[in-house]
Amino acid sequence: MTRGQRSRGRATAWAVGYAALCALMAAVGWMAVMAVVPGVKAGGLASSPLPTGRATASATQAASASPIVSVASATVSTPSDPAPTPVASPTKTPFTIDLYRPATFVTQNDRENCMAGAVQNMLNIIGPSVDLTTTKQEQIGSLLVSLTTTEDSYDGGFGPGGWALAMPKLGAGNYKLVVDPTFSEAMKDAAMALSQTGRPVGLLTWYGAHSWVMTGFKADADPLLFPDTFQLKGAFIVDPFYPRLSSIWGQTLGPDSYRDMAAMAQNYLGWKRPEGRYPTRDGKWLLVIPVD
16 A cells, blocks of 8 residues: 555545544434423423523523413403392382271270270271170270279279280280370371281370271381381271260261371370379370281
């Protein structure tokens, strides 16, 4: 082999070796890249170590450019709840109620038996039976006397407190005596109690000397819907004194007569009795109302 041939052989060997070395380095580099790429595809940016400095900023920018769903901040499209149906406010309309039942009226046995007659009328209206006999009224009168205390009536006989106590004993349900400071309050209390219970109310009229039964009323609205603002127009009254004529109060009206508020105010007057002063009643309006 000549010297020139040896030189060309060595050059060829170096070229082959250099090419092999480059190929090896390229293979190692390719393997390193492939080792990193799967982590990126699997979302491993946060767990793969990143070099500090500018590379970190670039990686952060790349990560933030990817869509990220947060349960707390994601907007989830769900069917919205239906809007609540507004409740219509009640409207004031004229209101009338009357509990009176035909063929239930009974007059008082004598001029003094007005409260016993009023109670008998109340029992007949409440029902279910109707008793128009004088015997029944006498029984009621005896019960009223037994339940009336000296404080209730200074001169004995019937007292409004005894009236309230007698009603449940006669099967009419619970009643109570109410003393109101004004005519307006007493009338509204009567109307409200009548509406709530469906039972008649007893009124102490003629300064407390007489007894009426209120069976109904007319108003500008239903008291149960407008308890604070309803206005009464008048009341339906049963007067056990009918058909008598009073020397002071004139001719009495038949059962279930309607009386406007002016007529009511002329007859339903504050308590004032000749037998003495009643500190808790004088100048006030007394009524016996049903309670649940």
